[in-house]
Amino acid sequence: MKRSIRIASVALAAGLVLSACASDEEATDAADPAAPEETVTVDPAQTEGGLLAAVQERGTLICGVSQGLPGFSIQGDDGTYTGFDVDYCRAVAAAVLGDADAVDFVELSASARFTALQAGEIDVLIRNTTWTATRDRNEGGSFAATTFYDGQGMMVDTDSGFDTIDDMANTTICVQAGTTTQLNLESQFAARGLPYTALTFEGNDQLQAAYFEGRCDGWTSDLSQLAAFRGTWPDEQGGAESVKILPDVISKEPLGPLTSDGDSEWFDVVQWVVFATFQAEEFGISSANVDSIVASTNPDEEPAIGRFLGLVDGFDPGLGLSPDWAVNVISQVGNYEEIFLRNVGPDTPLGLSRGVNSLWTDGGLLYAPPFR
Amino acid sequence: MAETQQQRPGRATAGQDGPARPPLWRDVRVLRGVLQVGFLVATVALVQWLFGNLTSNLDRLGIRRDFTFLDQPAGFSILGAPDFRAQDTIQNALLLGLGNAVRVAILGVLLSLLIGIVVGVARLSKNWLVARSASAYVELLRNIPPLVLVIFFYLGVLATLPRLTEATFLGDVAIISNRGIWVAWLTFGDGSQPFLTAAAVALVVALGVARWRTTVFDRTGTPHRRVLWAAATFAVVTALAFSVLQPPIEPSLPVLDGRVVTGGAWLYPEYLSLLLSLVLYASSFIAEIVRGSILAVHKGQNEAADALGLSSSQRMRYVILPQALRIAAPAIGNEFLNLTKNVSLGIAVGFAEILRVANTAAGNGQPAPQLLIVVLGAYLFLSLIISVIVNVFNRRLQLVER
Numbered sequence A: 001m002k003r004s005i006r007i008a009s010v011a012l013a014a015g016l017v018l019s020a021c022a023s024d025e026e027a028t029d030a031a032d033p034a035a036p037e038e039t040v041t042v043d044p045a046q047t048e049g050g051l052l053a054a055v056q057e058r059g060t061l062i063c064g065v066s067q068g069l070p071g072f073s074i075q076g077d078d079g080t081y082t083g084f085d086v087d088y089c090r091a092v093a094a095a096v097l098g099d100a101d102a103v104d105f106v107e108l109s110a111s112a113r114f115t116a117l118q119a120g121e122i123d124v125l126i127r128n129t130t131w132t133a134t135r136d137r138n139e140g141g142s143f144a145a146t147t148f149y150d151g152q153g154m155m156v157d158t159d160s161g162f163d164t165i166d167d168m169a170n171t172t173i174c175v176q177a178g179t180t181t182q183l184n185l186e187s188q189f190a191a192r193g194l195p196y197t198a199l200t201f202e203g204n205d206q207l208q209a210a211y212f213e214g215r216c217d218g219w220t221s222d223l224s225q226l227a228a229f230r231g232t233w234p235d236e237q238g239g240a241e242s243v244k245i246l247p248d249v250i251s252k253e254p255l256g257p258l259t260s261d262g263d264s265e266w267f268d269v270v271q272w273v274v275f276a277t278f279q280a281e282e283f284g285i286s287s288a289n290v291d292s293i294v295a296s297t298n299p300d301e302e303p304a305i306g307r308f309l310g311l312v313d314g315f316d317p318g319l320g321l322s323p324d325w326a327v328n329v330i331s332q333v334g335n336y337e338e339i340f341l342r343n344v345g346p347d348t349p350l351g352l353s354r355g356v357n358s359l360w361t362d363g364g365l366l367y368a369p370p371f372r
Numbered sequence B: 001m002a003e004t005q006q007q008r009p010g011r012a013t014a015g016q017d018g019p020a021r022p023p024l025w026r027d028v029r030v031l032r033g034v035l036q037v038g039f040l041v042a043t044v045a046l047v048q049w050l051f052g053n054l055t056s057n058l059d060r061l062g063i064r065r066d067f068t069f070l071d072q073p074a075g076f077s078i079l080g081a082p083d084f085r086a087q088d089t090i091q092n093a094l095l096l097g098l099g100n101a102v103r104v105a106i107l108g109v110l111l112s113l114l115i116g117i118v119v120g121v122a123r124l125s126k127n128w129l130v131a132r133s134a135s136a137y138v139e140l141l142r143n144i145p146p147l148v149l150v151i152f153f154y155l156g157v158l159a160t161l162p163r164l165t166e167a168t169f170l171g172d173v174a175i176i177s178n179r180g181i182w183v184a185w186l187t188f189g190d191g192s193q194p195f196l197t198a199a200a201v202a203l204v205v206a207l208g209v210a211r212w213r214t215t216v217f218d219r220t221g222t223p224h225r226r227v228l229w230a231a232a233t234f235a236v237v238t239a240l241a242f243s244v245l246q247p248p249i250e251p252s253l254p255v256l257d258g259r260v261v262t263g264g265a266w267l268y269p270e271y272l273s274l275l276l277s278l279v280l281y282a283s284s285f286i287a288e289i290v291r292g293s294i295l296a297v298h299k300g301q302n303e304a305a306d307a308l309g310l311s312s313s314q315r316m317r318y319v320i321l322p323q324a325l326r327i328a329a330p331a332i333g334n335e336f337l338n339l340t341k342n343v344s345l346g347i348a349v350g351f352a353e354i355l356r357v358a359n360t361a362a363g364n365g366q367p368a369p370q371l372l373i374v375v376l377g378a379y380l381f382l383s384l385i386i387s388v389i390v391n392v393f394n395r396r397l398q399l400v401e402r
Helices: A004-051 A051-058 A084-096 A113-118 A133-138 A180-191 A204-212 A223-231 A264-283 A288-295 A303-308 A324-330 A337-341 B002-015 B028-061 B090-123 B128-142 B146-160 B195-218 B228-246 B271-296 B299-306 B314-348 B353-363 B368-401
Strands: A063-067 A103-107 A141-143 A148-157 A171-176 A196-201 A218-222 A244-247 A252-255 A258-261 B168-170 B174-177 B181-182 B187-190 B249-254 B255-257 B260-262 B265-267
Touching: A051 A084, A063 A141, A063 A264, A084 A103, A084 A264, A084 A324, A084 A337, A084 B249, A103 A113, A113 A171, A113 A258, A113 B353, A113 B368, A133 A141, A133 B195, A141 A223, A141 A324, A148 A180, A148 B181, A171 A204, A171 A288, A171 B181, A180 A218, A196 B028, A204 A218, A204 B146, A223 A244, A258 A264, A264 A303, A264 A324, A337 B368, B002 B168, B002 B299, B090 B128, B090 B249, B090 B271, B090 B353, B090 B368, B146 B271, B146 B314, B181 B249, B181 B271, B195 B228, B299 B314, B314 B353, B353 B368
Parallel strands: A063 A103, A171 A196, A171 A218
Antiparallel strands: A141 A258, A148 A218, A148 A244, A148 A252, B168 B174, B174 B181, B181 B265, B187 B249, B255 B260
């Protein structure tokens, strides 16, 4: 009896494996001849029933953000989210739905973020995510634009005696798991010939707790994140003065929003919302003056501003949004300067200066293609 | 329920009417066959649908479906494996994770069995304090989720140890800090291989001696003292091998040098908290199994042992435990399986078992579905191996009984 059950279960397992393999073969066999057909049938479906339509139908945007990163996405005592990434979620909602508050925020760990995007649990991932070739291709997402040009740095105790990363041989470094930071740390320390031990954590909270307990000598992350945590360093741990950020910048970390691959319409919407915040700053349009500019602009005299604000009759870039979408973004969220200063600027605990995150006209990297 | 009631009279009438069989749709044998085939088809269809869903979605997102990523460089380092380089492949990283899982599982199984037997026997002690302490141990530990235990040991116990700069030294042999505990260990230099082989041979010889003593005992009744004989054999042979081969094996003492400890064996908090919690959790269940099995041994066996004039420890060792462990073996095997699967909880504290490694790789641009299939397969493989070992062991115990 026992043996027959065992044989049956083995047969069943074998059968399942075989059928799985068979379906795999079928799929690959069928894929080649049917490929052109498939693209024809899939594309219109996406234009008609893509994520843009789904979000508009639903009435809320589901936005994946970080699990509590001061300055970028953090939940206040009253339950509302604030931060740089949060503002870009709100900007997308303002453009797509006309209401910046129509956002459901989903907090994601670094390791879980791409899976959530692939599985369609979120519409857009705005979670201080670094744009890399592998991620753009392998994770099933597309980076729409860079909203923040960051770099990786190292934070250590002020009295540690470390002045550059080269002093840090034989140390233990805390880093978040599943991040580009982790990979940069490895390659930088290997290249400099510094032996070290990496302690990895799923979240910044756990990492910070471990740092407080003295489990590691340094904390490496994007400079903006380090500034955020340093700015809010608890007083019982010595306050912001007890830690310092080393001058070394060991990597390029362009951060930006991602959309799921295969929906170019939705990708374009997110991309142009980002560009709109750049363009608004370039035009000098802010949430304070957008209404008066809309009222006073003559589209015939200032066609560029007119097209941007949707005042030119018959001009529709075909994004599938209402003509005044950029006005909604600016009036409800603001232009890039406002978003930056409000969340991470010199008057915030992070105290970051604009640096390369300035308009191209000011020698920075922010550059929006023309709205025409 | 209603079905069986209907079937019975149906069968009875069929018997009365002679060989006339019920129509096909009421024939129990046909119905059973159809149900089984239907279930099989439904299961296969479901799996096929899920698989098709996965592949089509992966294709839509442009994510690779093959396993070539296993040969790509991992790019990250692995805690507790200083020899692992970022240039090593994902495959090696996963194998290292599997090796870590196996190490914790083997050590966990041995320790939890040992503690479980001791606590299980202690629960039946006539000494009030011993029995109550054992009960408290069991009731406390088996009623806490293992995940909570792991995190408790990590954050609540090991993290509160002194910082490395204020570490506690136990003479020269141990350094205790919240970055880990370093204990004196041995370093095996190059060329110690012949000696290790000799030691393995000595172990085999010692087991042979123990066996020979047992047969002598069975034949003549002279005290076998097989443990003593085996230990002495092992000690003599290894000592001889050591003096002849002069292997480069040296004691390695932990030394704190600034921010780094050199030498010794490093028991890092991630590893220690996982091992401790798994051992305590599994041993509480094994203790209960052992207690139940001891109680399940027939009372007459106790009385017979008393009648022979055996002391209580002799009674336990020669009469009760051998029979109790036979009863306990299948249930303990289950606990070993549970322990092995719970090794995956290491992900909560950053212990680099295979799930954690796969998760890290997935976060760094490698395809999650394939990685998780590898993890599934690895844990399934481990569990099946343990099942086979437990089954073989069981069968041997049962044969002895007959």
